[in-house]
Amino acid sequence: MTKATYRLLPALLLAAFFLTGLLASPAGAHPVSTSAVLLDIGEDRGDGEVQLPLDRLSIAVGRDLTGARVLGADRAFMKSYTAQHISAVGKDGEPWTVSLGTGTVRSVDSTPHLVYPLEIRPPDGEVTAFDLRYDVIVEELLTHKVIVTVRYDFDRGILKTDDAETLGIFDHAAKTLTVPADEGSWLRGFATTAGLGIEHIGEGADHLLFLLMLLIPAPLVATGGSWRAAASRRRAIMRVVHVVSAFAVGHSLTLALAATGVIDLPARPVETLIALSIAVSAIHAIRPLVAHGEVVIATGFGLIHGLAFASLITDLGLDRGSLLTTLLGFNLGIELTQLLVVALLMPSLLVLARTRFYPALRITVAVVGLLFSSSWMLERAALTSIDPFEGVQAWLVGHPLWVAVTVAGLAAAAHGSTTRTPRTAPER
Incomplete structure (x- = not known):
């Protein structure tokens, strides 16, 4: 190479870098799909829902999932898989009952999600602080995130969407989260x-x-x-x-x-x-x-x-x-x-x-x-x-x-x- 070429090389590399970034930006502009756990804290139970993006779920379970499949041929499998990866334990070490309702497919942030109604019941019928354990998808996908949000908790003054509080995030490293359901007062x-x-x-x-x-x-x-x-x-x-x-x-x-x-x-x-x-x-x-x-x-x-x-x-x-x-x-x-x-x-x-x-x-x-x-x-x-x-x-x-x-x-x-x-x- 000539000296002129060497002088131009840094500028050419910089131009290539920016060009690559521009070409890649449309794909990078779309956020990676995340899961969500939404909780409503009541006096005798916790309700809510679990939102699972189908694209991430397909990778986790090794199946080509569509809205029709998760509500049809794979319906029983998907509900069983999800239920096995969600549990709740009271501060006294006693397990709480976790059950899922009938699943539906809903678009969340323009991405199809499998959505399950969620119910968590303590054995004595009185909701206190508890540990929620969750590793749906994140057990297989190291980069996946699950956002946990409390939508309703009367005693803590969380009563409407504008008041919703993000408790934390589940990922491959953090699969247990404490839900402070005994804080606040009437x-x-x-x-x-x-x-x-x-x-x-x-x-x-x-x-x-x-x-x-x-x-x-x-x-x-x-x-x-x-x-x-x-x-x-x-x-x-x-x-x-x-x-x-x-x-x-x-x-x-x-x-x-x-x-x-x-x-x-x-x-x-x-x-x-x-x-x-x-x-x-x-x-x-x-x-x-x-x-x-x-x-x-x-x-x-x-x-x-x-x-x-x-x-x-x-x-x-x-x-x-x-x-x-x-x-x-x-x-x-x-x-x-x-x-x-x-x-x-x-x-x-x-x-x-x-x-x-x-x-x-x-x-x-x-x-x-x-x-x-x-x-x-x-x-x-x-x-x-x-x-x-x-x-x-x-x-x-x-x-x-x-x-x-x-x-x-x-x-x-x-x-x-x-x-x-x-x-x-x-x-x-």
């Missing part, structure tokens, strides 16, 4: 469910709007088909207490009945009725439908809102733990959020209700509530596919303090620039 689970109640109401534009529509006329009294300022602040406050209490009684009753399975209604009609409840309460805020109507509306439609709360408990799987503790915690979160809304808004509304500006404010807010609820009704009844006010609703729900400060500012301005409305003067 108090931690109670606090977590209360937090979910707060989160649900805090993010639920429809529930918040219904409460607001009830609160707007609460400082007033209905006389002769129109609204008038209450005779005293004390009377106005008592009406607010009655409205909030009526709503709490209504939704608490159906929340308990629906969560325990006594009543069960489809979600779509329930959500549509919730939108209707907002429309009715908005109309009542504009012109009273009946004396003390907001209390009647709060109680009656509160029953419907309770069904929606119960549906959320079922959707999140919160009924897998202590149902009584879940109901109490979730309901406490709802009530705390409602009381916070009342505390933020009612002082301002009580001041505004005794000014000449309140009729205009009350009617404006009620009309906005009527527009929002009508849009929700159409969408939830599948008559329209979009909600044109969704962006505004999301902003309002996401900025509750701005709303409260704005109302407080209006109250301060109105109180400082006008005399109190005479008690005998009707609101238009």
Whole structure:
């Protein structure tokens, strides 16, 4: 070779290296298939599932496996093989019963997996910490990984997908993992469910709007088909207490009945009725439908809102733990959020209700509530596919303090620039 060639050799090697990397990148971009063990910790047993990628499973058992084969000709073999490589032992050394349900084939991360429901039962019926032993596939495939995740554990506050906790990884070197099922307490689970109640109401534009529509006329009294300022602040406050209490009684009753399975209604009609409840309460805020109507509306439609709360408990799987503790915690979160809304808004509304500006404010807010609820009704009844006010609703729900400060500012301005409305003067 010439000296020029030697000088070019490093550059040629570097170019070849990058070219090889580029050509190989499409294959390397796909992650190696992994297995998963998903656990749900209950009071008397552990449930969950095992997810086994068919491509890795084929190598481990030395068979050309397809979805049809693992559910057909190789069905019994695959279940027996998997069961032989999973066991559980309590901290006292006693073996626990491990059983697999009927296998299915499901796509996980775009890769077909053989999925088995998993059940782990302690001999004394009380779940405590235990050692999970697992070497499906990893006994033969040195590079294979198995991710172990706890999806649900009430006492540790793991109640939904966002809370899921990765316990560790099984591989060829680590085939035993301790599951800390005796950590935490009912108090931690109670606090977590209360937090979910707060989160649900805090993010639920429809529930918040219904409460607001009830609160707007609460400082007033209905006389002769129109609204008038209450005779005293004390009377106005008592009406607010009655409205909030009526709503709490209504939704608490159906929340308990629906969560325990006594009543069960489809979600779509329930959500549509919730939108209707907002429309009715908005109309009542504009012109009273009946004396003390907001209390009647709060109680009656509160029953419907309770069904929606119960549906959320079922959707999140919160009924897998202590149902009584879940109901109490979730309901406490709802009530705390409602009381916070009342505390933020009612002082301002009580001041505004005794000014000449309140009729205009009350009617404006009620009309906005009527527009929002009508849009929700159409969408939830599948008559329209979009909600044109969704962006505004999301902003309002996401900025509750701005709303409260704005109302407080209006109250301060109105109180400082006008005399109190005479008690005998009707609101238009």
